[in-house]
Amino acid sequence: MNFLGLGDRTWLWLAGAGYLVGFGLGTAALLRDRRDPPVGTYLTIVAGFLLQTIGLYLRGAAVKGCPIGNLFEIFQFTAWSAIALYLVVGATFRLSLFGYFTSCLSAVLTLVSLTVPGWDAAHRINAFGDTPWVALHATLALFSYGVFALLALTSGMYLLQTYSLKHKRLHGLFSFLPSILELDLISVRLLSVGVVVMTWSLAIGSFHWVQDLASVNPPKLITAGIWLAYLAALLLRLGRKLVSQRLAWTCLALFIAALVSLPLVNASRHPVTPPAAPAGTPI
């Protein structure tokens, strides 16, 4: 399916390029020892988001459902979710360098998934069947991964700022990082939102699983394990048992675990991967 003569992957390439431009603008400013240009970065991210929305819409129309049927689409959708949330969170909290790091992460997720051909394996149309609840479960789960992606970014920024202040390295990139307390506040909020969204997702999914216990396989239990780990991190943070750098490292490690688990969960849905179809071709 095309729009303005361009296929879905072309739009997604353009989106990746947009995020890359945002990252490049920020890097150029930092190399000149200047703060990243907030408006410039924000606008390039908005442009990338719009381009990605078009690409995902075209892919969704082609597969007749939410485009999260293979690893390529999962990574694209996770990046899109992270950006959608950033557009709200970034504008609200105006955290210095947040746009810079978000554009970097989105460029990586978008462009890496585009450059690995095996990830865009063909999958059946309407991959989640006739029940919309399973699609909603999967969509919410991936949206929560987008939230956790932003949480990983704020955690990384927290660790950088702590390192900077502990080791008295205050120039360059470090001089533009937000304060420790701001980063902690936004991290706790993102952790809460991510856990709530993922809980909804698992609650919806569990109704389906109860009726079809045979479909519950070990990779799906990994997702439940990740949810449990995030929930535990949130409860420990609220109880002030897991704070500061330990919380930041935990959030980073959990996001990496979540990313690594995605191919396993995806493979469990598609035990046999058929050869890749041409871009945007309905199967």
Place this chain on the structure above:
Amino acid sequence: MSAPTFFLLGASHHTAPLELREQLALAGEKSAALRGALRTLPGLREFAVLNTCNRVEIYGLAAEPGAVAGLQAAFCDLSRLDAAAFARIRLELHDQAAVQHLLEVAAGLDSQVVGETEILGQVKAAYAAAQAAGTTGPVLNRVFQKTFQAAKHVRTQTAIGEGQISVASIAVDLALKIFGDLRSCRVLVLGAGEIGEKTARAFRSREAGAMTVASRQFEHAAELARALGARPIALEGVPAALADFDVAVCSTASPEYIVVRAVVAAAMRRRAAQPFFFIDLALPRNVDPAVADLENVFLYNLDDLAEIARDNLAQRQSETARARSLLAAKAGALWGQVQERLNGSRPAPG
């Protein structure tokens, strides 16, 4: 008839030692007396006097070649300095070079502490005083107004004013990096010495929250607390109350550590999610360095703050060439406008 010339005549810390600058300073009625003398000086159309602790500079528009010499004579006479002595320290610039100098002065490039901002206010005050005295005209008005714009421009386009260079301001900047907003920050001032007071005042000026002063002698703590609008407590009560603070400014004369790791560790168990910032301004140090190993605790001593000040100053100085080049372009454009104005006001020949 020769063209009017825009000039600067004066002396600064670059040219004159402190003793001579003291002699030249236009303190008290000297400033009004100089203004009175210059008003009646033949050929001097406009003038403004910039008088700070580091410089006395007179900017003006001379319509006749002898006007600047007349001004120098009046100035030396008032300062009781002979012309030969003044000639050794004199800074005299004309036209575009004078404009460029004013721009550099206003931007803080010519200051003793490069990039300081106080000078811009002093230049503004000098211009306002000249305006009030009616000694400015179209040329000085144009030059000074454009100078203020150029000074702001160079500050936003370069890092000339970035990074604090006083210990107190650096401490406050570091606190902002930890807490973001100081309004809910509770500050404990340990010791009633001068450096502690200065730092406490810097926190106050940035709207820090509740402030408490503790000192070995309670009456000293009470006195400083009154001055700062703070609450005094006894030094002995500090360990038990430490968890209730976010920032501790330490500057007591104690020969041994008064903040030790075990006390801070106990306090952090009660406030694990909240960072703690120790500023140790004392010599010998008041805070056990092992405190810095605790999670969420940040410790800066006098050496750390001094090194940051040195780095910031070096960074400012590294920006001066870029700032100067930006100002040179501005000075060229401004001088072009002034020349047009001067040519327009000159009577047609013949």
